[in-house]
Structure formats: structure tokens, C-alpha cells
Amino acid sequence: MSESVLEASPLGFSELYEQYATDVLRVCYFYIGDRQKAEDVCQDVFVKLLTTKPDLKAGSEKAWLLKVALNRCRDLWRGAWFKRVILGSPVFELIPAPDQFGKIDEEEQIMAAVNQLPPDFKEIVLLHYYQGYGINEIAEMLSLPEGTVSSRLSRSRKRLESLLKGDDAQ
Amino acid sequence: MKQLDQLPEIANRSLGGLHASPEMRYAIQMKAARQQKRKTQAMVFTKIAAPVLCAAVLLALFFFPSAPLNTVAPPSITSLPLGQLQAGDTNGATLLGEVSVSNSRAAGDSGIWSSVTSGTFPLIGVKGRYYRMLSSPSAVSASSALQSLGIVEEYTTEPSLSDTGIISSNCVSAGDEVYTFNGYNNTFVCAKVNGEYRLFQRVSFNGHATLGKETLIDTLSISGHIQSMSISGIGTVSDSSAAENLFRILTDNATYESSGSIRSSSILTITLSDGISAQMLISEDRLAACGVWSCPEFISAFSAAVN
Structure with missing residues (x-):
């Protein structure tokens, strides 16, 4: 997909939406835990794509979309800090497809564990393990040193192991 | 950790009911079109109208210091x-x-x-x-x-x-x-x-839209004559069969809301085989011509058709 498609063609937008919008939406939901807000963020990301027509290299479109989405999620998360302190965080709910109802109980643990990670760790886990980006790519997307990304990834794994073992012990 | 390596499959199964819909796509395009329109209007005013206006006022005051300000003739046909x-x-x-x-x-x-x-x-x-x-x-x-x-x-x-x-x-x-x-x-x-x-x-006009038991198709009796259909900012369906099918979706599913109108963000133009066109204003999933009608089914079908 070329830069000119991104700058001018509505067809380019359609292709990007078809290919990446669901991933962007699910990452947002994983981060925020609120379906409506996740949909709002996903919409904002694609509106920004249409209105700013960023100058991107072919193949880096998804990284741009996720970067914008995570920035927005972070803003929302920080903005809702007070509400969470007083009211508590919303329960992270799985949203399986209808034919998967009743089949995913055993997988809830890892999903819930990832959701319990602090935001800084969660976004790196989502980008690395869920979306398949490497350390250097994540460092570029989040404007962090590679060492910081590696360190957070390592600490995330330890935290997750601890969370999952704690569940197993129960 | 084995489960982390399987996170993509686990996550996609666990969130399989969460996906980006054609309705969301349409909402994005509408929102972007509105933002672009506001941006263009602001730019036109800032770059063209405001300086011209200032210059005109200054010239008028300079050459006609005592000229009244209300002598502009109303526009005519x-x-x-x-x-x-x-x-x-x-x-x-x-x-x-x-x-x-x-x-x-x-x-x-x-x-x-x-x-x-x-x-x-x-x-x-x-x-x-x-x-x-x-x-x-x-x-x-x-x-x-x-x-x-x-x-x-x-x-x-x-x-x-x-x-x-x-x-x-x-x-x-x-x-x-x-x-x-x-x-x-x-x-x-x-x-x-x-x-x-x-x-x-x-x-619609002055609170009057449909009469008696009229439905949308009674006010838009164009079925069988449709050549193409377009929504500004979204795209065009140029196949007549597909356009007829979309029109059928609209007339079968539209729900009457009011006899008023809407502030539109987009325009649906239906071109007929004899060269004329009919039009409806669109805002979100509502359409207006004779009355305001809600029809999200048509909006998502149209978005899917131009995809």
C-alpha cells in the first residue's frame, strides 16, 4: 500500500479499515476495558487518519494506527483516574463470538491477568504478544528506549506468572 | 510462558464478538467529512473573506465617510x-x-x-x-x-x-x-x-410531510427506474440492480420519525434512468426528504456495497 493511497484515496481508507480496525478496536478494549469508550477511540483514530492524511511508509500503517490509539487510551485512562479511585475499575468482560460461548472459561485467566497489568506494562504486552511487534518496533511506536521496552516486557512476564500462579493456587 | 505465546489466538477467541462494523465505518466517514467542512469554512473565512471585508470597510469609510450601511440590495433570482x-x-x-x-x-x-x-x-x-x-x-x-x-x-x-x-x-x-x-x-x-x-x-414543509397512510415509497415512487446511487463523501453504487436493491432495503426498513428535516452531513443522490435525480439529506442513520426516516440498515448496506 503506497503513500499516495493514504493521502488521497478513499479506497485506501476502506482497505485500512477492513484490515486493521478490528485489531485496533480489540487493543483499545483490552486497554480501557469499556466497550463504548474503545469504540469511540477506534473512531477517533480513523477520523484522524482521514483528516490528517499522515505521510506514512507502506507497511507502517498499522503501527501508526495503534500508536495513535494507545496515546488516546492513555489519555482516557489518566483522565478517569479519579473515578477509578472512588468507584473502582470496571470488570473486564470477555466478548466472545456467539459460537464460542461456554468454551472460553479456561482462557479467561490469562485475559484477566493481562488486564490487571499496569497500563505501561499492558500496552507493551499487547503490542508484543498480541500484535506481534518486535522490541525495536515497539520502542519506535512508543518513543521509548529499547532497553526500557525490554525491561518492561520482562517485568510484565514475571508479573503475569505471579498472577496466574496465584490463581492456580486457589 | 506458553499462554502468552498463544495470546493472539486466545484474545481473538475471547473477543470474537467485538469487531469493527460497517456502521462504525460510516460514522467515521461522516465525522471526518464534518470536520473537513468546518476546517474549509474556517480557512476560507480567515484567508479570503476577512481580509477582503476589512479592506472593503476601510475603503468605504475612506471614500464615503457619511454613507449609510444598509443600502445593499437584496439578492434576486x-x-x-x-x-x-x-x-x-x-x-x-x-x-x-x-x-x-x-x-x-x-x-x-x-x-x-x-x-x-x-x-x-x-x-x-x-x-x-x-x-x-x-x-x-x-x-x-x-x-x-x-x-x-x-x-x-x-x-x-x-x-x-x-x-x-x-x-x-x-x-x-x-x-x-x-x-x-x-x-x-x-x-x-x-x-x-x-x-x-x-x-x-x-x-416536508411547515410541519407537513406524508399524508394519511403514505409511507416512504409513496413519496419516492422511483422503484424500477434507478440507475445509480451515491452518498457524498462515501461513494457511488453505479450498478442499477445493486442500487435498486439498496432502495428496496431503504423502503422496507425505514421508520418514520418526524415531519421535520435534519441538519445534514451528507447527501444521497438517486439518479434515475431518464436522467433526473432525487435527493435525500443524511445525518448519521437518518434520511430526510418528505419526512425524517431512520434506517441504519440502508446505511450499513450502502457502506458494504461501496467497499
């Missing part, structure tokens, strides 16, 4: 010869150009519906049904004017005050005939304006 157009022309009649009735609203704001800078848009009221003049085509053939519906009983500049049981108009002279057009009953009428036969489309 003028004819601008633009060349020849073809629409509904079965006898080779020449179309003379476009009547422009506005000098302060961009043509795109109302699409093909004629508008004015002040007062009511050009219309004909036919015993409770209201029709708005189309700016395109600029004239139609007299042979397309089929059956007389009666004569204009009242010419008035205040059509909202007219009796709904008569034929009245603010642009067709009293005594002139109003006709059905090419068999599109209750959807289009035509009548002479400034010497040319002009087309009018059924719309």
Missing part, C-alpha cells in the same frame, strides 16, 4: 447562461442554463434542491403535499409534463400561511398549471417558472 444540459428531453428541446437563486450559499449545501438566501425555498404546495424546486435539471421537456393536477390558485411569498387544501406557490404564477412528471406520482411535479418547465421533488 437571475439567469446565468451556462450551456446546454440533457435531462428528460424526449423532443430535443434545448435547455438554456441554470437559474441561480442564491449568492451566499454554496451549491453543495442543499445538493440539487434550490435554495434562497432568505425566505422560503422555491416550492409548490398541492393540497397538502409540498414539492421543492430542483436546480438540476434547469428545465425539462414539456412532453414529460403528463397529467394536470390543477392550476396555482394562490401565488404568495408566505406559503406557510396558505390554505393546505389548495395549490399554492411562491415561484409559479397564479393560474399556471401544475403537472405530474413522467409518471412519478406524488414524488415529482413540474410547472413553468420564468418560462421554463421546472422539476420539483416531494419534501
Whole structure:
């Protein structure tokens, strides 16, 4: 997909939406835990794509979309800090497809564990393990040193192991 | 950790019911179109209108320090010869150009519906049904004017005050005939304006929309004549079968909301096989022409069709 498609063609937008919008939406939901807000963020990301027509290299479109989405999620998360302190965080709910109802109980643990990670760790886990980006790519997307990304990834794994073992012990 | 390596599969199964829909795609395109429009208007004002306005005021004050500020004449209806157009022309009649009735609203704001800078848009009221003049085509053939519906009983500049049981108009002279057009009953009428036969489309006016048990298809009786369909900012369905199918989805699923109108972010243009077009305004999943109708099914079907 070329830069000119991104700058001018509505067809380019359609292709990007078809290919990446669901991933962007699910990452947002994983981060925020609120379906409506996740949909709002996903919409904002694609509106920004249409209105700013960023100058991107072919193949880096998804990284741009996720970067914008995570920035927005972070803003929302920080903005809702007070509400969470007083009211508590919303329960992270799985949203399986209808034919998967009743089949995913055993997988809830890892999903819930990832959701319990602090935001800084969660976004790196989502980008690395869920979306398949490497350390250097994540460092570029989040404007962090590679060492910081590696360190957070390592600490995330330890935290997750601890969370999952704690569940197993129960 | 094995489970982390399987996170993509686990996550996609666990969130399999969460996916980006055609409705969201449409909402994104509408939102972006609105933002672009606001940006363009602000830019035009900042870069062009404001400096020109300032210069004009300064010049006026310099050369005419005592000139009153309220002597600008109101805009009037003028004819601008633009060349020849073809629409509904079965006898080779020449179309003379476009009547422009506005000098302060961009043509795109109302699409093909004629508008004015002040007062009511050009219309004909036919015993409770209201029709708005189309700016395109600029004239139609007299042979397309089929059956007389009666004569204009009242010419008035205040059509909202007219009796709904008569034929009245603010642009067709009293005594002139109003006709059905090419068999599109209750959807289009035509009548002479400034010497040319002009087309009018059924719309809401002054709290009046559908009559009795009329449904959407009664006010847009164009099924079987649709050639293509487009929504501004979204795309065009140029296959006539696909366009007919979309129209069927619209008329089968539309739910009446009100007799008013909407502030539109987009325009649906339905081009017919005889070269004319019908129009509806769109905002979110609502459409308006004669009444406001809600139909998210049509919006998502259209988005999927242009994909």
C-alpha cells in the first residue's frame, strides 16, 4: 500500500479499515476495558487518519494506527483516574463470538491477568504478544528506549506468572 | 510462558464478538467529512473573506465617510447562461442554463434542491403535499409534463400561511398549471417558472410531510427506474440492480420519525434512468426528504456495497 493511497484515496481508507480496525478496536478494549469508550477511540483514530492524511511508509500503517490509539487510551485512562479511585475499575468482560460461548472459561485467566497489568506494562504486552511487534518496533511506536521496552516486557512476564500462579493456587 | 505465546489466538477467541462494523465505518466517514467542512469554512473565512471585508470597510469609510450601511440590495433570482444540459428531453428541446437563486450559499449545501438566501425555498404546495424546486435539471421537456393536477390558485411569498387544501406557490404564477412528471406520482411535479418547465421533488414543509397512510415509497415512487446511487463523501453504487436493491432495503426498513428535516452531513443522490435525480439529506442513520426516516440498515448496506 503506497503513500499516495493514504493521502488521497478513499479506497485506501476502506482497505485500512477492513484490515486493521478490528485489531485496533480489540487493543483499545483490552486497554480501557469499556466497550463504548474503545469504540469511540477506534473512531477517533480513523477520523484522524482521514483528516490528517499522515505521510506514512507502506507497511507502517498499522503501527501508526495503534500508536495513535494507545496515546488516546492513555489519555482516557489518566483522565478517569479519579473515578477509578472512588468507584473502582470496571470488570473486564470477555466478548466472545456467539459460537464460542461456554468454551472460553479456561482462557479467561490469562485475559484477566493481562488486564490487571499496569497500563505501561499492558500496552507493551499487547503490542508484543498480541500484535506481534518486535522490541525495536515497539520502542519506535512508543518513543521509548529499547532497553526500557525490554525491561518492561520482562517485568510484565514475571508479573503475569505471579498472577496466574496465584490463581492456580486457589 | 506458553499462554502468552498463544495470546493472539486466545484474545481473538475471547473477543470474537467485538469487531469493527460497517456502521462504525460510516460514522467515521461522516465525522471526518464534518470536520473537513468546518476546517474549509474556517480557512476560507480567515484567508479570503476577512481580509477582503476589512479592506472593503476601510475603503468605504475612506471614500464615503457619511454613507449609510444598509443600502445593499437584496439578492434576486437571475439567469446565468451556462450551456446546454440533457435531462428528460424526449423532443430535443434545448435547455438554456441554470437559474441561480442564491449568492451566499454554496451549491453543495442543499445538493440539487434550490435554495434562497432568505425566505422560503422555491416550492409548490398541492393540497397538502409540498414539492421543492430542483436546480438540476434547469428545465425539462414539456412532453414529460403528463397529467394536470390543477392550476396555482394562490401565488404568495408566505406559503406557510396558505390554505393546505389548495395549490399554492411562491415561484409559479397564479393560474399556471401544475403537472405530474413522467409518471412519478406524488414524488415529482413540474410547472413553468420564468418560462421554463421546472422539476420539483416531494419534501416536508411547515410541519407537513406524508399524508394519511403514505409511507416512504409513496413519496419516492422511483422503484424500477434507478440507475445509480451515491452518498457524498462515501461513494457511488453505479450498478442499477445493486442500487435498486439498496432502495428496496431503504423502503422496507425505514421508520418514520418526524415531519421535520435534519441538519445534514451528507447527501444521497438517486439518479434515475431518464436522467433526473432525487435527493435525500443524511445525518448519521437518518434520511430526510418528505419526512425524517431512520434506517441504519440502508446505511450499513450502502457502506458494504461501496467497499
